Amino acid sequence: xxxxxxxxxxxxxxxxxxxxxxxxxxxxxxxxxxxxxxxxxxxxxxxxxxxxxxxxxxxxxxxxxxxxxxxxxxxxxxxxxxxxxxxxxxxxxxxxxxxxxxxxxxxxxxxxxxxxxxxxxxxxxxxxxxxxxxxxxxxxxxxxxxxxxxxxxxxxxxxxxxxxxxxxxxxxxxxxxxxxxxxxxxxxxxxxxxxxxxxxxxxxxxxxxxxxxxxxxxxxxxxxxxxxxxxxxxxxxxxxxxxxxxxxxxxxxxxxxxxxxxxxxxxxxxxxxxxxxxxxxxxxxxxxxxxxxxxxxxxxxxxxxxxxxxxxxxxxxxxxxxxxxxxxxxxxxxxxxxxxxxxxxxxxxxxxxx
Amino acid sequence: xxxxxxxxxxxxxxxxxxxxxxxxxxxxxxxxxxxxxxxxxxxxxxxxxxxxxxxxxxxxxxxxxxxxxxxxxxxxxxxxxxxxxxxxxxxxxxxxxxxxxxxxxxxxxxxxxxxxxxxxxxxxxxxxxxxxxxxxxxxxxxxxxxxxxxxxxxxxxxxxxxxxxxxxxxxxxxxxxxxxxxxxxxxxxxxxxxxxxxxxxxxxxx
Numbered sequence: 001x002x003x004x005x006x007x008x009x010x011x012x013x014x015x016x017x018x019x020x021x022x023x024x025x026x027x028x029x030x031x032x033x034x035x036x037x038x039x040x041x042x043x044x045x046x047x048x049x050x051x052x053x054x055x056x057x058x059x060x061x062x063x064x065x066x067x068x069x070x071x072x073x074x075x076x077x078x079x080x081x082x083x084x085x086x087x088x089x090x091x092x093x094x095x096x097x098x099x100x101x102x103x104x105x106x107x108x109x110x111x112x113x114x115x116x117x118x119x120x121x122x123x124x125x126x127x128x129x130x131x132x133x134x135x136x137x138x139x140x141x142x143x144x145x146x147x148x149x150x151x152x153x154x155x156x157x158x159x160x161x162x163x164x165x166x167x168x169x170x171x172x173x174x175x176x177x178x179x180x181x182x183x184x185x186x187x188x189x190x191x192x193x194x195x196x197x198x199x200x201x202x203x204x205x206x207x208x209x210x211x212x213x214x215x216x217x218x219x220x221x222x223x224x225x226x227x228x229x230x231x232x233x234x235x236x237x238x239x240x241x242x243x244x245x246x247x248x249x250x251x252x253x254x255x256x257x258x259x260x261x262x263x264x265x266x267x268x269x270x271x272x273x274x275x276x277x278x279x280x281x282x283x284x285x286x287x288x289x290x291x292x293x294x295x296x297x298x299x300x301x302x303x304x305x306x307x308x309x310x311x312x313x314x315x316x317x318x319x320x321x322x323x324x325x326x327x328x329x330x331x332x333x334x335x336x337x338x339x340x341x342x343x344x345x346x347x348x349x350x351x352x353x354x
Numbered sequence: 355x356x357x358x359x360x361x362x363x364x365x366x367x368x369x370x371x372x373x374x375x376x377x378x379x380x381x382x383x384x385x386x387x388x389x390x391x392x393x394x395x396x397x398x399x400x401x402x403x404x405x406x407x408x409x410x411x412x413x414x415x416x417x418x419x420x421x422x423x424x425x426x427x428x429x430x431x432x433x434x435x436x437x438x439x440x441x442x443x444x445x446x447x448x449x450x451x452x453x454x455x456x457x458x459x460x461x462x463x464x465x466x467x468x469x470x471x472x473x474x475x476x477x478x479x480x481x482x483x484x485x486x487x488x489x490x491x492x493x494x495x496x497x498x499x500x501x502x503x504x505x506x507x508x509x510x511x512x513x514x515x516x517x518x519x520x521x522x523x524x525x526x527x528x529x530x531x532x533x534x535x536x537x538x539x540x541x542x543x544x545x546x547x548x549x550x551x552x553x554x555x556x557x558x559x560x
Contacts, residue, residue, distance in 0.1 A: 271435040
């Protein structure tokens, strides 16, 4: 066992996943990731660049990923907002990038050191147009490690931008964990090569064309709406029905009266609330989302059949509750438990549940 | 200058630990006193001894003189759900900052160890220890910056939550500047704690 911080776990997971390019503009509460990558990447034959802003950071990451690097950036709300256009570009050009967004209270500069989950809808809809995106939501330091590692795998597999969205609490908290050690340094000639065969890299082999414009199968721009529709549908279908993108954990009573649905730190409040409810003699179950986008509709639909009362604790004014309402339908009593700039206590969840 | 309330040898902290499955510790003071360092060393030592630990700290823009705190939850269960502290079982303080708020969170059985030169003792009848840590640090180690390590030593001696060897090994690993002085300050703290306490409180094994 060792004591490890959330951001430190992200750094270790990235290095172990083979990340060899990191460009970012350090911002609270994600700065420790930049600090860690700056220290480690040169030792692992990787590249660390501090860019002039977040638009440049994500652009550098996209460029590096196109040439075969395993690339990542880390930011918080204000920087994440700046990155939106380029996230769409990464989705359109099918470039596998990983973005770590440590959410802080917004809008704008907000409360830089206070936790939030206010970027959840932005992650899904922030760039214009329809585009595929995968978002993972860790709740513990161990999650920070495992889900970051998973983010790299999913990015390479589906060739989409993947975002790990944690809140300030998870990022800054230190926990006793049992996680893999940092891998040994590789020699220069053993540098990691692109992992998937389908991954095509600029600068290797044939000349390729990458564009944010709608393109046909040759990769060249097209103004043909039929070709465009084909492209769009193909992009969306990559993650549409993928089974490994359903990542939830269900615990608690098998015949619950109340179902709690949570992601990130509020999952921990909900878990404590579940124990309190048990003391009060109320049967409850807790569904934890580890991947929030694509939204696990079938799982939520299934679980919503078990109980009439659904509680969705979030550190925002209610983002994921909209999805729950859409999926579960209006016959349910769906209650939002919000907190702003701090984590809700288990008691507030219990109050809403009774 | 120092005051010691009688430490009950049948310490209810053990009871609290087995009933609630956790012990919640807050360390508070001013920015620049090494409060966060103290929290980190303690949390890591507890981790090395196999306890489940969550450590949080306030990340307000901390400057010298502003309030600073570190919170630790220890448990013998495999996981800690709610990560923030909600009551204080053990309170270590080197400053008046947020005094009333912190004291209002004290549990009935709480143990309080404060710098008697800096903190007014709590009004409640919890078991409290006051000792002039900063003055001692200044006198014996020529800088009040070592007060945090003396406090840590006293805490270890009084509560017996971690073994002093484990803490010393973490200090060696994590503190880069003035390592020896920090270790000596820690040992001094243990002496202070032992001298005043007849029996060390036992902490249940995992």
